[in-house]
Amino acid sequence: MTDWQPSAPLEQLRQRARLYRQVRGFFAEREVLEIEAPVMGAATVTDPFIDSVTAQCGGRPYYLQTSPEFALKRLLAAGAGAIYSLGKVFRDGERGRKHNPEFTLLEWYRPGWDDRQLMREVEALVLSVLPGLTVTYLSYRQWFERHLGLDPHLASAGQLAALARERINIEAGEEDRDFWLDLLVTHELEGTLGPGLTFVYDYPASQAALARLDTDAQGQTVARRFEAFIGSMELANGYWELTNAPEQRRRFEADLARRRALGLALYPMDEKLLAALDAGLPESAGVALGMDRLLMCLTGARSIAEVLAFDIDRL
Numbered sequence: 001m002t003d004w005q006p007s008a009p010l011e012q013l014r015q016r017a018r019l020y021r022q023v024r025g026f027f028a029e030r031e032v033l034e035i036e037a038p039v040m041g042a043a044t045v046t047d048p049f050i051d052s053v054t055a056q057c058g059g060r061p062y063y064l065q066t067s068p069e070f071a072l073k074r075l076l077a078a079g080a081g082a083i084y085s086l087g088k089v090f091r092d093g094e095r096g097r098k099h100n101p102e103f104t105l106l107e108w109y110r111p112g113w114d115d116r117q118l119m120r121e122v123e124a125l126v127l128s129v130l131p132g133l134t135v136t137y138l139s140y141r142q143w144f145e146r147h148l149g150l151d152p153h154l155a156s157a158g159q160l161a162a163l164a165r166e167r168i169n170i171e172a173g174e175e176d177r178d179f180w181l182d183l184l185v186t187h188e189l190e191g192t193l194g195p196g197l198t199f200v201y202d203y204p205a206s207q208a209a210l211a212r213l214d215t216d217a218q219g220q221t222v223a224r225r226f227e228a229f230i231g232s233m234e235l236a237n238g239y240w241e242l243t244n245a246p247e248q249r250r251r252f253e254a255d256l257a258r259r260r261a262l263g264l265a266l267y268p269m270d271e272k273l274l275a276a277l278d279a280g281l282p283e284s285a286g287v288a289l290g291m292d293r294l295l296m297c298l299t300g301a302r303s304i305a306e307v308l309a310f311d312i313d314r315l
Helices: 010-029 069-077 115-129 140-148 157-167 177-192 245-261 271-280 291-299
Strands: 053-057 060-064 083-090 102-111 135-139 197-204 213-215 221-230 233-240 284-290
Touching: 010 083, 010 115, 010 291, 069 083, 069 102, 069 271, 069 284, 102 115, 102 291, 115 135, 115 197, 115 221, 115 233, 115 284, 115 291, 135 140, 140 177, 140 197, 157 177, 177 197, 221 291, 233 291, 245 271, 284 291
Parallel strands: 135 197
Antiparallel strands: 053 060, 083 102, 102 284, 197 221, 213 221, 221 233, 233 284
């Protein structure tokens, strides 16, 4: 019996320790405060595409956090200033070559910044770890127009569905626009990205999540959100943060309605986060970056299990 042994070679674990020291040094030089965010919470995300791991404590349910975002935003509202967290998060059902239910997330927030400024800092951090990478910036619209020949902000669900069915072998009913957009991204567009670091920004307004809405140069309402990729692998997801409590509540309620329609578990909204937004979240930008994936890129690992001490199959 050998499954008592670690998933990763010991040199990978030494490399992880070196990477953590480097990241902490990066933020120390910039006077960004490290915060130890709680791993367990009384509420969790409402996102229809993320499921939380539940726990029992003192006879009541809690949730292992999918991100430190809500706790960090409460600290921002309390006046903490520029902060970051480097720690474990949990997502139920996420398992595969690039996914493990327990993984390490680096998340940080910059009061007074927007998403454009934060993208440059993400670039600086990644290049400090992986020097020599080429860096590309393109809007979500440019990505679609360049490779699929349509404007994703204006195309109808029918147009997107027709294109997806033409290019992808899939059986699907009359889904909404975001279903088809996401399908085209994962099956067609991610594979077009070069081997370097790519930032895709200005996502459709319907995919804003916790980002604010703005008008782009074409007069189209977009989400001030970005994603960073190394090659075709998503590495980070960032926002120019929404600070409007009523609008955030409306989005949470829409998420829960979607979860109900899909027959998914319904999670409680984080009322403490909404109270913090109502009290006054400063103008800020925030980003979450997958440390295990960054380590995969650094070491050439093909699977996330190769950089984890013990993956889900070794627990």
